[in-house]
Amino acid sequence: AQSVSQHNHHVILSEAASLELGCNYSYGGTVNLFWYVQYPGQHLQLLLKYFSGDPLVKGIKGFEAEFIKSKFSFNLRKPSVQWSDTAEYFCAAVGARSGSNYQLIWGAGTKLIIKP
Amino acid sequence: DSGVTQTPKHLITATGQRVTLRCSPRSGDLSVYWYQQSLDQGLQFLIQYYNGEERAKGNILERFSAQQFPDLHSELNLSSLELGDSALYFCASSVRDSPYNEQFFGPGTRLTVL
Numbered sequence: 001a002q003s004v005s006q007h008n009h010h011v012i013l014s015e016a017a018s019l020e021l022g023c024n025y026s027y028g029g030t031v032n033l034f035w036y037v038q039y040p041g042q043h044l045q046l047l048l049k050y051f052s053g054d055p056l057v058k059g060i061k062g063f064e065a066e067f068i069k070s071k072f073s074f075n076l077r078k079p080s081v082q083w084s085d086t087a088e089y090f091c092a093a094v095g096a097r098s099g100s101n102y103q104l105i106w107g108a109g110t111k112l113i114i115k116p
Numbered sequence: 117d118s119g120v121t122q123t124p125k126h127l128i129t130a131t132g133q134r135v136t137l138r139c140s141p142r143s144g145d146l147s148v149y150w151y152q153q154s155l156d157q158g159l160q161f162l163i164q165y166y167n168g169e170e171r172a173k174g175n176i177l178e179r180f181s182a183q184q185f186p187d188l189h190s191e192l193n194l195s196s197l198e199l200g201d202s203a204l205y206f207c208a209s210s211v212r213d214s215p216y217n218e219q220f221f222g223p224g225t226r227l228t229v230l
Binding site: 004046103 | 156159174218224
């Protein structure tokens with residue numbers, strides 16, 4: 001069955017540190033990938049997405065993610081985090097349209113805390 | 117504010133009871149998705165409606181049902197509630213029926229079953 005794994009459930013960093021959050025998926029074919037973020041007290045919102053083309057995708061607020069097909073990964077990165085990046089980050093994936101595959105599969109989320 | 121509203125914000129009920137969660141999508145969005153998020157778990161897709169019709173079904177229990185009305189708001193009905201149904205229930209909307217489209221999420225309804 002398709003799945004999305006986020007191995008780090010909690011990450012604590014200091015301001016200005018570099019960030020990399022892991023996301024691995026188990027789809028065998030074409031896959032579309034997303035990162036959503038939920039800031040404290042706010043709704044989930046899209047951070048960035050990958051459909052095709054350049055495997056390095058840039059999103060809002062200085063975030064980027066790299067699609068590495070050979071590693072089935074779509075890790076989220078930011079060179080220098082700020083206190084305002086404290087949030088929960090979710091990776092999600094959807095395969096090509098095919099029956100029950102045609103729905104977003106979500107990772108368990110990573111809670112990121114940035115110490116000021 | 118995403119433009120998606122959910123009511124109520126909190127719901128506390130007893131086992132065996134039935135509840136209805138309501139979702140109003142963003143203006144112009146035809147698709148509504150329902151998700152369940154249990155403690156320390158990711159979002160589990162329950163069901164999707166598009167323009168009044170069921171479009172996709174996920175791991176939704178038979179005790180749960182949903183519908184989308186002509187004004188495009190949606191309701192998720194949970195019956196014969198069990199302790200394990202305690203969770204955060206999110207609704208999301210998007211313009212079209214494809215999960216490739218960005219989904220806009222509501223604030224969620226926190227259901228506690230005692």
